[in-house]
Amino acid sequence: MGNYVLWALLACIAYSFVPPLVRVGTREIPSNVAAFISNFVLIVIIFAVLVYNSESLAPHVTANGAIYLYLAGACLGVGILSYYRALELGPVSIVVPIFAMFIVGGSVIGFVLLDEPVTARKIVGVVLGVVAIYLISV
Structure with missing residues (x-):
């Protein structure tokens, strides 16, 4: 590590x-x-x-x-x-997951603007992040 x-x-x-x-x-x-x-x-x-x-x-x-x-x-x-x-x-339980979308946004910006490598695993991770944040915040 x-x-x-x-x-x-x-x-x-x-x-x-x-x-x-x-x-x-x-x-x-x-x-x-x-x-x-x-x-x-x-x-x-x-x-x-x-x-x-x-x-x-x-x-x-x-x-x-x-x-x-x-x-x-x-x-x-x-x-x-x-x-x-x-x-x-x-409530913290709703605000925090919505705020956590910055992780997805930052990842996408990294892919688009910084030419960081995009892999199928990373795309799945971003999608699962969105799904997880949605499930936590509703």
């Missing part, structure tokens, strides 16, 4: 706690404020990791690839604010 798989599993475990925590938190705190608070904690953690690893931001903020990260940040901002609002208003 590759090192990236362990990181992906850790991300999955950690992120699994986000929706229920946001749902409980937004009972008393507006979703936009909740997004700010949780993402402020995120920024503090990332800053600590950068310092710990002696990584500098300066040479990267104007690098050629930075524009993609700025665009990703804009998409992430819209996505997080929308996700938090949905969790404030609706």
Whole structure:
């Protein structure tokens, strides 16, 4: 198992706690404020990791690839604010599967725009992902 798989599993475990925590938190705190608070904690953690690893931001903020990260940040901002609002208003058991469609969307974008290899197994996986998300959310 590759090192990236362990990181992906850790991300999955950690992120699994986000929706229920946001749902409980937004009972008393507006979703936009909740997004700010949780993402402020995120920024503090990332800053600590950068310092710990002696990584500098300066040479990267104007690098050629930075524009993609700025665009990703804009998409992430819209996505997080929308996700938090949905969790404030609706049940976790329905919001999370709908939100999880980003996995299917990201896979399709990878196939179409990044020329990642498309195999029958991957197509079946994407279709089964859609079916699973549908079954969970209805």
